[in-house]
Amino acid sequence: MLEVRGLSFSYGDFSVDDVCLEVGEGEILTLLGPNGSGKTTVLKSIYGLLRPRERCVFIDGKDCHSLPLRERARLVGYVPQSHHPPFPYTVLDVVVxxxxxxxxxxxxxxxxxxxxxxEKLKLVGMVRFKDKPYTELSGGQLQLVLIARALVQEPRVLLLDEPTAHLDFKNQVRVLEIVKRLAGREGISAVMALHDPNLASMYSDRIALLKDGRIKAIGKPDEILREEILEDVYGVPVCVLEFNGLRIILPKTEVIQ
Ligand SMILES: Nc1ncnc2c1ncn2[C@@H]1O[C@H](COP(=O)(O)OP(=O)(O)OP(=O)(O)O)[C@@H](O)[C@H]1O
Ligand SMILES: [Mg+2]
Structure with a gap:
Protein backbone atom coordinates (compact mmCIF):
# COMPACT_ATOMS: atom_id res chain seq x y z
CA MET A 1 0.00 0.00 0.00
CA LEU A 2 1.13 3.54 -0.83
CA GLU A 3 1.19 6.20 1.83
CA VAL A 4 2.00 9.85 1.21
CA ARG A 5 2.43 11.67 4.51
CA GLY A 6 2.50 15.44 4.39
CA LEU A 7 4.10 15.91 0.96
CA SER A 8 5.31 19.48 0.46
CA PHE A 9 7.27 20.80 -2.50
CA SER A 10 7.95 24.31 -3.74
CA TYR A 11 9.02 25.65 -7.14
CA GLY A 12 9.38 29.12 -5.62
CA ASP A 13 6.21 30.82 -6.76
CA PHE A 14 4.09 27.66 -6.48
CA SER A 15 3.97 25.09 -3.78
CA VAL A 16 2.23 21.88 -2.97
CA ASP A 17 1.43 21.77 0.74
CA ASP A 18 0.85 18.94 3.12
CA VAL A 19 -0.63 16.43 0.68
CA CYS A 20 -1.63 13.24 2.49
CA LEU A 21 -2.87 10.20 0.58
CA GLU A 22 -3.34 6.54 1.32
CA VAL A 23 -3.88 4.17 -1.56
CA GLY A 24 -4.64 0.59 -0.65
CA GLU A 25 -3.81 -2.55 -2.62
CA GLY A 26 -6.03 -2.72 -5.69
CA GLU A 27 -7.28 0.82 -5.21
CA ILE A 28 -7.47 3.56 -7.86
CA LEU A 29 -7.13 7.12 -6.61
CA THR A 30 -7.64 9.94 -9.07
CA LEU A 31 -6.25 13.45 -8.74
CA LEU A 32 -8.65 15.93 -10.26
CA GLY A 33 -8.22 19.67 -10.39
CA PRO A 34 -7.76 22.70 -12.63
CA ASN A 35 -4.70 23.31 -14.82
CA GLY A 36 -1.79 24.31 -12.62
CA SER A 37 -3.36 22.96 -9.41
CA GLY A 38 -0.36 20.69 -8.76
CA LYS A 39 -1.36 17.23 -10.03
CA THR A 40 1.86 16.64 -12.00
CA THR A 41 3.93 18.10 -9.16
CA VAL A 42 2.37 15.62 -6.73
CA LEU A 43 2.93 12.65 -9.07
CA LYS A 44 6.53 13.65 -9.83
CA SER A 45 7.18 14.09 -6.11
CA ILE A 46 5.76 10.67 -5.31
CA TYR A 47 7.90 9.10 -8.04
CA GLY A 48 10.97 10.98 -6.82
CA LEU A 49 11.64 13.09 -9.92
CA LEU A 50 11.09 16.08 -7.64
CA ARG A 51 12.49 16.03 -4.14
CA PRO A 52 9.83 16.79 -1.53
CA ARG A 53 10.95 18.62 1.62
CA GLU A 54 10.67 15.62 3.91
CA ARG A 55 10.71 11.88 3.44
CA CYS A 56 7.04 11.34 2.93
CA VAL A 57 6.44 8.49 0.45
CA PHE A 58 6.11 5.00 1.87
CA ILE A 59 5.29 1.70 0.19
CA ASP A 60 4.35 -1.03 2.66
CA GLY A 61 5.90 1.16 5.35
CA LYS A 62 9.27 1.47 3.52
CA ASP A 63 10.63 4.93 2.80
CA CYS A 64 10.44 4.78 -0.98
CA HIS A 65 12.87 7.59 -1.79
CA SER A 66 15.70 6.07 0.18
CA LEU A 67 15.51 2.77 -1.71
CA PRO A 68 18.15 2.13 -4.38
CA LEU A 69 16.92 3.28 -7.80
CA ARG A 70 16.69 -0.25 -9.17
CA GLU A 71 14.54 -1.39 -6.29
CA ARG A 72 12.33 1.67 -6.55
CA ALA A 73 11.87 1.08 -10.29
CA ARG A 74 10.48 -2.37 -9.56
CA LEU A 75 7.97 -0.95 -7.14
CA VAL A 76 6.70 2.12 -8.93
CA GLY A 77 5.85 2.70 -12.59
CA TYR A 78 5.31 6.20 -13.95
CA VAL A 79 3.61 7.38 -17.13
CA PRO A 80 4.51 11.05 -17.67
CA GLN A 81 2.11 13.70 -18.94
CA SER A 82 4.46 14.72 -21.73
CA HIS A 83 7.47 13.10 -23.23
CA HIS A 84 9.78 14.12 -26.04
CA PRO A 85 11.46 11.09 -27.56
CA PRO A 86 15.18 11.84 -27.72
CA PHE A 87 16.25 9.11 -30.13
CA PRO A 88 14.44 6.97 -32.72
CA TYR A 89 14.45 3.70 -30.80
CA THR A 90 11.92 1.19 -32.02
CA VAL A 91 8.67 0.92 -30.12
CA LEU A 92 9.63 -2.57 -28.89
CA ASP A 93 13.01 -1.35 -27.60
CA VAL A 94 11.34 1.50 -25.71
CA VAL A 95 9.06 -0.95 -23.93
CA VAL A 96 11.98 -3.31 -23.18
CA GLU A 119 2.58 -8.89 -24.35
CA LYS A 120 2.22 -5.37 -22.99
CA LEU A 121 2.20 -3.88 -26.49
CA LYS A 122 -0.57 -6.30 -27.35
CA LEU A 123 -2.48 -5.28 -24.24
CA VAL A 124 -2.49 -1.62 -25.31
CA GLY A 125 -3.20 -2.47 -28.96
CA MET A 126 0.18 -1.33 -30.28
CA VAL A 127 1.88 -4.56 -31.28
CA ARG A 128 1.70 -3.83 -35.00
CA PHE A 129 3.91 -0.75 -34.43
CA LYS A 130 6.65 -2.72 -32.67
CA ASP A 131 9.33 -2.03 -35.28
CA LYS A 132 8.45 1.60 -35.92
CA PRO A 133 10.73 4.35 -34.57
CA TYR A 134 8.88 5.87 -31.65
CA THR A 135 9.80 9.36 -32.86
CA GLU A 136 7.33 8.69 -35.69
CA LEU A 137 4.25 7.95 -33.59
CA SER A 138 1.20 10.12 -33.08
CA GLY A 139 0.66 11.65 -29.64
CA GLY A 140 -1.88 8.99 -28.65
CA GLN A 141 0.25 6.11 -29.97
CA LEU A 142 3.22 7.43 -28.00
CA GLN A 143 1.08 7.56 -24.89
CA LEU A 144 0.04 3.92 -25.32
CA VAL A 145 3.70 2.89 -25.72
CA LEU A 146 4.64 4.75 -22.53
CA ILE A 147 1.85 2.94 -20.72
CA ALA A 148 3.17 -0.40 -22.02
CA ARG A 149 6.67 0.62 -20.85
CA ALA A 150 5.37 1.28 -17.33
CA LEU A 151 3.36 -1.96 -17.26
CA VAL A 152 6.24 -4.19 -18.36
CA GLN A 153 7.96 -3.58 -15.00
CA GLU A 154 4.91 -5.08 -13.30
CA PRO A 155 5.09 -2.44 -10.57
CA ARG A 156 3.15 -2.51 -7.30
CA VAL A 157 2.26 1.16 -7.65
CA LEU A 158 1.36 2.80 -10.93
CA LEU A 159 1.41 6.58 -11.35
CA LEU A 160 -0.29 7.88 -14.49
CA ASP A 161 -0.32 11.55 -15.43
CA GLU A 162 -3.27 12.20 -17.71
CA PRO A 163 -3.05 8.78 -19.34
CA THR A 164 -6.05 9.52 -21.57
CA ALA A 165 -5.02 13.01 -22.68
CA HIS A 166 -4.13 12.20 -26.29
CA LEU A 167 -6.35 9.19 -26.72
CA ASP A 168 -9.45 8.67 -28.83
CA PHE A 169 -12.77 7.67 -27.30
CA LYS A 170 -12.10 3.94 -27.54
CA ASN A 171 -8.50 4.08 -26.31
CA GLN A 172 -9.44 6.26 -23.32
CA VAL A 173 -11.70 3.49 -22.12
CA ARG A 174 -9.20 0.78 -23.11
CA VAL A 175 -6.46 2.32 -20.96
CA LEU A 176 -8.71 2.92 -17.97
CA GLU A 177 -10.09 -0.62 -18.24
CA ILE A 178 -6.49 -1.92 -18.19
CA VAL A 179 -5.76 0.10 -15.04
CA LYS A 180 -8.96 -1.19 -13.44
CA ARG A 181 -8.13 -4.77 -14.35
CA LEU A 182 -4.58 -4.48 -12.97
CA ALA A 183 -5.93 -3.03 -9.75
CA GLY A 184 -8.67 -5.65 -9.45
CA ARG A 185 -6.72 -8.75 -10.45
CA GLU A 186 -3.16 -7.95 -9.48
CA GLY A 187 -3.73 -5.61 -6.56
CA ILE A 188 -1.80 -2.74 -8.12
CA SER A 189 -2.32 0.61 -6.38
CA ALA A 190 -2.87 3.32 -8.98
CA VAL A 191 -2.75 7.09 -8.70
CA MET A 192 -3.73 8.94 -11.83
CA ALA A 193 -4.35 12.53 -12.80
CA LEU A 194 -7.37 13.02 -15.03
CA HIS A 195 -9.29 16.00 -16.35
CA ASP A 196 -12.61 14.42 -17.19
CA PRO A 197 -14.77 14.12 -14.06
CA ASN A 198 -16.97 11.59 -15.87
CA LEU A 199 -14.08 9.20 -16.47
CA ALA A 200 -12.90 9.87 -12.92
CA SER A 201 -16.34 8.97 -11.66
CA MET A 202 -16.41 5.71 -13.64
CA TYR A 203 -12.91 4.47 -12.89
CA SER A 204 -11.89 5.74 -9.45
CA ASP A 205 -12.39 4.22 -6.04
CA ARG A 206 -11.60 7.61 -4.55
CA ILE A 207 -10.97 11.08 -5.88
CA ALA A 208 -8.74 13.82 -4.46
CA LEU A 209 -9.65 17.30 -5.63
CA LEU A 210 -6.65 19.60 -5.84
CA LYS A 211 -6.69 23.36 -5.90
CA ASP A 212 -3.69 25.69 -5.53
CA GLY A 213 -1.43 22.85 -4.43
CA ARG A 214 -3.70 21.62 -1.65
CA ILE A 215 -6.25 18.85 -1.36
CA LYS A 216 -9.66 20.52 -1.12
CA ALA A 217 -11.63 17.30 -0.77
CA ILE A 218 -11.01 13.58 -0.87
CA GLY A 219 -13.50 10.73 -0.88
CA LYS A 220 -15.61 8.38 -2.97
CA PRO A 221 -16.70 9.73 -6.36
CA ASP A 222 -20.29 10.35 -5.23
CA GLU A 223 -19.06 12.30 -2.20
CA ILE A 224 -16.72 14.48 -4.25
CA LEU A 225 -18.41 14.96 -7.60
CA ARG A 226 -21.08 17.33 -6.31
CA GLU A 227 -22.14 20.54 -7.95
CA GLU A 228 -21.13 22.86 -5.10
CA ILE A 229 -17.69 21.23 -4.61
CA LEU A 230 -16.85 21.22 -8.35
CA GLU A 231 -18.08 24.80 -8.79
CA ASP A 232 -15.82 25.90 -5.95
CA VAL A 233 -12.75 24.11 -7.35
CA TYR A 234 -13.22 24.91 -11.05
CA GLY A 235 -15.03 28.25 -10.77
CA VAL A 236 -17.70 27.29 -13.33
CA PRO A 237 -21.34 26.37 -12.80
CA VAL A 238 -21.71 22.59 -12.95
CA CYS A 239 -24.67 20.30 -13.27
CA VAL A 240 -24.64 16.69 -12.09
CA LEU A 241 -27.20 14.35 -13.63
CA GLU A 242 -28.05 10.80 -12.64
CA PHE A 243 -28.61 8.28 -15.43
CA ASN A 244 -28.92 4.51 -14.97
CA GLY A 245 -27.02 4.78 -11.70
CA LEU A 246 -24.22 6.75 -13.37
CA ARG A 247 -23.27 10.33 -12.57
CA ILE A 248 -22.91 12.63 -15.53
CA ILE A 249 -21.07 15.86 -14.88
CA LEU A 250 -21.47 18.74 -17.29
CA PRO A 251 -20.52 22.38 -17.26
CA LYS A 252 -23.67 24.52 -17.05
CA THR A 253 -23.63 26.62 -20.19
CA GLU A 254 -26.26 28.25 -22.35
CA VAL A 255 -26.44 25.00 -24.33
CA ILE A 256 -27.43 22.99 -21.22
CA GLN A 257 -30.06 24.76 -19.16
N1 LIG B 1 9.60 23.22 -13.66
C1 LIG B 1 8.82 24.15 -13.10
N2 LIG B 1 9.36 25.28 -12.59
C2 LIG B 1 8.60 26.23 -11.99
N3 LIG B 1 7.27 26.13 -11.84
C3 LIG B 1 6.68 25.03 -12.34
C4 LIG B 1 7.41 23.98 -12.98
N4 LIG B 1 6.56 23.01 -13.36
C5 LIG B 1 5.34 23.43 -12.97
N5 LIG B 1 5.40 24.63 -12.37
C6 LIG B 1 4.28 25.40 -11.80
O1 LIG B 1 3.68 24.62 -10.78
C7 LIG B 1 2.27 24.77 -10.82
C8 LIG B 1 1.63 23.38 -10.82
O2 LIG B 1 1.99 22.72 -12.02
P1 LIG B 1 1.55 21.23 -12.31
O3 LIG B 1 2.23 20.85 -13.58
O4 LIG B 1 1.80 20.41 -11.11
O5 LIG B 1 -0.02 21.42 -12.50
P2 LIG B 1 -1.10 20.38 -13.05
O6 LIG B 1 -2.20 20.33 -12.03
O7 LIG B 1 -0.45 19.12 -13.41
O8 LIG B 1 -1.64 21.14 -14.33
P3 LIG B 1 -2.16 20.55 -15.75
O9 LIG B 1 -3.58 20.11 -15.51
O10 LIG B 1 -2.10 21.75 -16.64
O11 LIG B 1 -1.24 19.45 -16.17
C9 LIG B 1 1.93 25.62 -12.03
O12 LIG B 1 1.64 26.92 -11.60
C10 LIG B 1 3.20 25.60 -12.85
O13 LIG B 1 3.39 26.82 -13.50
MG1 LIG C 1 -0.18 18.09 -15.17
Whole structure:
Protein backbone atom coordinates (compact mmCIF):
# COMPACT_ATOMS: atom_id res chain seq x y z
CA MET A 1 0.00 0.00 0.00
CA LEU A 2 1.13 3.54 -0.83
CA GLU A 3 1.19 6.20 1.83
CA VAL A 4 2.00 9.85 1.21
CA ARG A 5 2.43 11.67 4.51
CA GLY A 6 2.50 15.44 4.39
CA LEU A 7 4.10 15.91 0.96
CA SER A 8 5.31 19.48 0.46
CA PHE A 9 7.27 20.80 -2.50
CA SER A 10 7.95 24.31 -3.74
CA TYR A 11 9.02 25.65 -7.14
CA GLY A 12 9.38 29.12 -5.62
CA ASP A 13 6.21 30.82 -6.76
CA PHE A 14 4.09 27.66 -6.48
CA SER A 15 3.97 25.09 -3.78
CA VAL A 16 2.23 21.88 -2.97
CA ASP A 17 1.43 21.77 0.74
CA ASP A 18 0.85 18.94 3.12
CA VAL A 19 -0.63 16.43 0.68
CA CYS A 20 -1.63 13.24 2.49
CA LEU A 21 -2.87 10.20 0.58
CA GLU A 22 -3.34 6.54 1.32
CA VAL A 23 -3.88 4.17 -1.56
CA GLY A 24 -4.64 0.59 -0.65
CA GLU A 25 -3.81 -2.55 -2.62
CA GLY A 26 -6.03 -2.72 -5.69
CA GLU A 27 -7.28 0.82 -5.21
CA ILE A 28 -7.47 3.56 -7.86
CA LEU A 29 -7.13 7.12 -6.61
CA THR A 30 -7.64 9.94 -9.07
CA LEU A 31 -6.25 13.45 -8.74
CA LEU A 32 -8.65 15.93 -10.26
CA GLY A 33 -8.22 19.67 -10.39
CA PRO A 34 -7.76 22.70 -12.63
CA ASN A 35 -4.70 23.31 -14.82
CA GLY A 36 -1.79 24.31 -12.62
CA SER A 37 -3.36 22.96 -9.41
CA GLY A 38 -0.36 20.69 -8.76
CA LYS A 39 -1.36 17.23 -10.03
CA THR A 40 1.86 16.64 -12.00
CA THR A 41 3.93 18.10 -9.16
CA VAL A 42 2.37 15.62 -6.73
CA LEU A 43 2.93 12.65 -9.07
CA LYS A 44 6.53 13.65 -9.83
CA SER A 45 7.18 14.09 -6.11
CA ILE A 46 5.76 10.67 -5.31
CA TYR A 47 7.90 9.10 -8.04
CA GLY A 48 10.97 10.98 -6.82
CA LEU A 49 11.64 13.09 -9.92
CA LEU A 50 11.09 16.08 -7.64
CA ARG A 51 12.49 16.03 -4.14
CA PRO A 52 9.83 16.79 -1.53
CA ARG A 53 10.95 18.62 1.62
CA GLU A 54 10.67 15.62 3.91
CA ARG A 55 10.71 11.88 3.44
CA CYS A 56 7.04 11.34 2.93
CA VAL A 57 6.44 8.49 0.45
CA PHE A 58 6.11 5.00 1.87
CA ILE A 59 5.29 1.70 0.19
CA ASP A 60 4.35 -1.03 2.66
CA GLY A 61 5.90 1.16 5.35
CA LYS A 62 9.27 1.47 3.52
CA ASP A 63 10.63 4.93 2.80
CA CYS A 64 10.44 4.78 -0.98
CA HIS A 65 12.87 7.59 -1.79
CA SER A 66 15.70 6.07 0.18
CA LEU A 67 15.51 2.77 -1.71
CA PRO A 68 18.15 2.13 -4.38
CA LEU A 69 16.92 3.28 -7.80
CA ARG A 70 16.69 -0.25 -9.17
CA GLU A 71 14.54 -1.39 -6.29
CA ARG A 72 12.33 1.67 -6.55
CA ALA A 73 11.87 1.08 -10.29
CA ARG A 74 10.48 -2.37 -9.56
CA LEU A 75 7.97 -0.95 -7.14
CA VAL A 76 6.70 2.12 -8.93
CA GLY A 77 5.85 2.70 -12.59
CA TYR A 78 5.31 6.20 -13.95
CA VAL A 79 3.61 7.38 -17.13
CA PRO A 80 4.51 11.05 -17.67
CA GLN A 81 2.11 13.70 -18.94
CA SER A 82 4.46 14.72 -21.73
CA HIS A 83 7.47 13.10 -23.23
CA HIS A 84 9.78 14.12 -26.04
CA PRO A 85 11.46 11.09 -27.56
CA PRO A 86 15.18 11.84 -27.72
CA PHE A 87 16.25 9.11 -30.13
CA PRO A 88 14.44 6.97 -32.72
CA TYR A 89 14.45 3.70 -30.80
CA THR A 90 11.92 1.19 -32.02
CA VAL A 91 8.67 0.92 -30.12
CA LEU A 92 9.63 -2.57 -28.89
CA ASP A 93 13.01 -1.35 -27.60
CA VAL A 94 11.34 1.50 -25.71
CA VAL A 95 9.06 -0.95 -23.93
CA VAL A 96 11.98 -3.31 -23.18
CA UNK A 97 13.76 -0.32 -21.59
CA UNK A 98 11.06 -0.47 -18.91
CA UNK A 99 12.82 -3.65 -17.76
CA UNK A 100 16.23 -1.98 -17.33
CA UNK A 101 15.97 -2.22 -13.54
CA UNK A 102 15.61 -5.99 -13.77
CA UNK A 103 18.73 -6.52 -15.88
CA UNK A 104 22.32 -6.66 -14.68
CA UNK A 105 24.55 -3.67 -15.45
CA UNK A 106 26.08 -5.27 -18.58
CA UNK A 107 23.23 -7.65 -19.32
CA UNK A 108 21.38 -7.33 -22.64
CA UNK A 109 17.65 -8.03 -22.79
CA UNK A 110 16.82 -11.63 -23.66
CA UNK A 111 14.05 -13.35 -25.56
CA UNK A 112 11.85 -13.52 -22.44
CA UNK A 113 12.17 -9.74 -21.93
CA UNK A 114 11.12 -9.07 -25.52
CA UNK A 115 8.26 -11.51 -25.03
CA UNK A 116 7.05 -9.60 -21.98
CA UNK A 117 7.30 -6.31 -23.87
CA UNK A 118 5.31 -7.75 -26.78
CA GLU A 119 2.58 -8.89 -24.35
CA LYS A 120 2.22 -5.37 -22.99
CA LEU A 121 2.20 -3.88 -26.49
CA LYS A 122 -0.57 -6.30 -27.35
CA LEU A 123 -2.48 -5.28 -24.24
CA VAL A 124 -2.49 -1.62 -25.31
CA GLY A 125 -3.20 -2.47 -28.96
CA MET A 126 0.18 -1.33 -30.28
CA VAL A 127 1.88 -4.56 -31.28
CA ARG A 128 1.70 -3.83 -35.00
CA PHE A 129 3.91 -0.75 -34.43
CA LYS A 130 6.65 -2.72 -32.67
CA ASP A 131 9.33 -2.03 -35.28
CA LYS A 132 8.45 1.60 -35.92
CA PRO A 133 10.73 4.35 -34.57
CA TYR A 134 8.88 5.87 -31.65
CA THR A 135 9.80 9.36 -32.86
CA GLU A 136 7.33 8.69 -35.69
CA LEU A 137 4.25 7.95 -33.59
CA SER A 138 1.20 10.12 -33.08
CA GLY A 139 0.66 11.65 -29.64
CA GLY A 140 -1.88 8.99 -28.65
CA GLN A 141 0.25 6.11 -29.97
CA LEU A 142 3.22 7.43 -28.00
CA GLN A 143 1.08 7.56 -24.89
CA LEU A 144 0.04 3.92 -25.32
CA VAL A 145 3.70 2.89 -25.72
CA LEU A 146 4.64 4.75 -22.53
CA ILE A 147 1.85 2.94 -20.72
CA ALA A 148 3.17 -0.40 -22.02
CA ARG A 149 6.67 0.62 -20.85
CA ALA A 150 5.37 1.28 -17.33
CA LEU A 151 3.36 -1.96 -17.26
CA VAL A 152 6.24 -4.19 -18.36
CA GLN A 153 7.96 -3.58 -15.00
CA GLU A 154 4.91 -5.08 -13.30
CA PRO A 155 5.09 -2.44 -10.57
CA ARG A 156 3.15 -2.51 -7.30
CA VAL A 157 2.26 1.16 -7.65
CA LEU A 158 1.36 2.80 -10.93
CA LEU A 159 1.41 6.58 -11.35
CA LEU A 160 -0.29 7.88 -14.49
CA ASP A 161 -0.32 11.55 -15.43
CA GLU A 162 -3.27 12.20 -17.71
CA PRO A 163 -3.05 8.78 -19.34
CA THR A 164 -6.05 9.52 -21.57
CA ALA A 165 -5.02 13.01 -22.68
CA HIS A 166 -4.13 12.20 -26.29
CA LEU A 167 -6.35 9.19 -26.72
CA ASP A 168 -9.45 8.67 -28.83
CA PHE A 169 -12.77 7.67 -27.30
CA LYS A 170 -12.10 3.94 -27.54
CA ASN A 171 -8.50 4.08 -26.31
CA GLN A 172 -9.44 6.26 -23.32
CA VAL A 173 -11.70 3.49 -22.12
CA ARG A 174 -9.20 0.78 -23.11
CA VAL A 175 -6.46 2.32 -20.96
CA LEU A 176 -8.71 2.92 -17.97
CA GLU A 177 -10.09 -0.62 -18.24
CA ILE A 178 -6.49 -1.92 -18.19
CA VAL A 179 -5.76 0.10 -15.04
CA LYS A 180 -8.96 -1.19 -13.44
CA ARG A 181 -8.13 -4.77 -14.35
CA LEU A 182 -4.58 -4.48 -12.97
CA ALA A 183 -5.93 -3.03 -9.75
CA GLY A 184 -8.67 -5.65 -9.45
CA ARG A 185 -6.72 -8.75 -10.45
CA GLU A 186 -3.16 -7.95 -9.48
CA GLY A 187 -3.73 -5.61 -6.56
CA ILE A 188 -1.80 -2.74 -8.12
CA SER A 189 -2.32 0.61 -6.38
CA ALA A 190 -2.87 3.32 -8.98
CA VAL A 191 -2.75 7.09 -8.70
CA MET A 192 -3.73 8.94 -11.83
CA ALA A 193 -4.35 12.53 -12.80
CA LEU A 194 -7.37 13.02 -15.03
CA HIS A 195 -9.29 16.00 -16.35
CA ASP A 196 -12.61 14.42 -17.19
CA PRO A 197 -14.77 14.12 -14.06
CA ASN A 198 -16.97 11.59 -15.87
CA LEU A 199 -14.08 9.20 -16.47
CA ALA A 200 -12.90 9.87 -12.92
CA SER A 201 -16.34 8.97 -11.66
CA MET A 202 -16.41 5.71 -13.64
CA TYR A 203 -12.91 4.47 -12.89
CA SER A 204 -11.89 5.74 -9.45
CA ASP A 205 -12.39 4.22 -6.04
CA ARG A 206 -11.60 7.61 -4.55
CA ILE A 207 -10.97 11.08 -5.88
CA ALA A 208 -8.74 13.82 -4.46
CA LEU A 209 -9.65 17.30 -5.63
CA LEU A 210 -6.65 19.60 -5.84
CA LYS A 211 -6.69 23.36 -5.90
CA ASP A 212 -3.69 25.69 -5.53
CA GLY A 213 -1.43 22.85 -4.43
CA ARG A 214 -3.70 21.62 -1.65
CA ILE A 215 -6.25 18.85 -1.36
CA LYS A 216 -9.66 20.52 -1.12
CA ALA A 217 -11.63 17.30 -0.77
CA ILE A 218 -11.01 13.58 -0.87
CA GLY A 219 -13.50 10.73 -0.88
CA LYS A 220 -15.61 8.38 -2.97
CA PRO A 221 -16.70 9.73 -6.36
CA ASP A 222 -20.29 10.35 -5.23
CA GLU A 223 -19.06 12.30 -2.20
CA ILE A 224 -16.72 14.48 -4.25
CA LEU A 225 -18.41 14.96 -7.60
CA ARG A 226 -21.08 17.33 -6.31
CA GLU A 227 -22.14 20.54 -7.95
CA GLU A 228 -21.13 22.86 -5.10
CA ILE A 229 -17.69 21.23 -4.61
CA LEU A 230 -16.85 21.22 -8.35
CA GLU A 231 -18.08 24.80 -8.79
CA ASP A 232 -15.82 25.90 -5.95
CA VAL A 233 -12.75 24.11 -7.35
CA TYR A 234 -13.22 24.91 -11.05
CA GLY A 235 -15.03 28.25 -10.77
CA VAL A 236 -17.70 27.29 -13.33
CA PRO A 237 -21.34 26.37 -12.80
CA VAL A 238 -21.71 22.59 -12.95
CA CYS A 239 -24.67 20.30 -13.27
CA VAL A 240 -24.64 16.69 -12.09
CA LEU A 241 -27.20 14.35 -13.63
CA GLU A 242 -28.05 10.80 -12.64
CA PHE A 243 -28.61 8.28 -15.43
CA ASN A 244 -28.92 4.51 -14.97
CA GLY A 245 -27.02 4.78 -11.70
CA LEU A 246 -24.22 6.75 -13.37
CA ARG A 247 -23.27 10.33 -12.57
CA ILE A 248 -22.91 12.63 -15.53
CA ILE A 249 -21.07 15.86 -14.88
CA LEU A 250 -21.47 18.74 -17.29
CA PRO A 251 -20.52 22.38 -17.26
CA LYS A 252 -23.67 24.52 -17.05
CA THR A 253 -23.63 26.62 -20.19
CA GLU A 254 -26.26 28.25 -22.35
CA VAL A 255 -26.44 25.00 -24.33
CA ILE A 256 -27.43 22.99 -21.22
CA GLN A 257 -30.06 24.76 -19.16
N1 LIG B 1 9.60 23.22 -13.66
C1 LIG B 1 8.82 24.15 -13.10
N2 LIG B 1 9.36 25.28 -12.59
C2 LIG B 1 8.60 26.23 -11.99
N3 LIG B 1 7.27 26.13 -11.84
C3 LIG B 1 6.68 25.03 -12.34
C4 LIG B 1 7.41 23.98 -12.98
N4 LIG B 1 6.56 23.01 -13.36
C5 LIG B 1 5.34 23.43 -12.97
N5 LIG B 1 5.40 24.63 -12.37
C6 LIG B 1 4.28 25.40 -11.80
O1 LIG B 1 3.68 24.62 -10.78
C7 LIG B 1 2.27 24.77 -10.82
C8 LIG B 1 1.63 23.38 -10.82
O2 LIG B 1 1.99 22.72 -12.02
P1 LIG B 1 1.55 21.23 -12.31
O3 LIG B 1 2.23 20.85 -13.58
O4 LIG B 1 1.80 20.41 -11.11
O5 LIG B 1 -0.02 21.42 -12.50
P2 LIG B 1 -1.10 20.38 -13.05
O6 LIG B 1 -2.20 20.33 -12.03
O7 LIG B 1 -0.45 19.12 -13.41
O8 LIG B 1 -1.64 21.14 -14.33
P3 LIG B 1 -2.16 20.55 -15.75
O9 LIG B 1 -3.58 20.11 -15.51
O10 LIG B 1 -2.10 21.75 -16.64
O11 LIG B 1 -1.24 19.45 -16.17
C9 LIG B 1 1.93 25.62 -12.03
O12 LIG B 1 1.64 26.92 -11.60
C10 LIG B 1 3.20 25.60 -12.85
O13 LIG B 1 3.39 26.82 -13.50
MG1 LIG C 1 -0.18 18.09 -15.17
Missing amino acids: MGLASQLGVFESPKKEHYQKAL
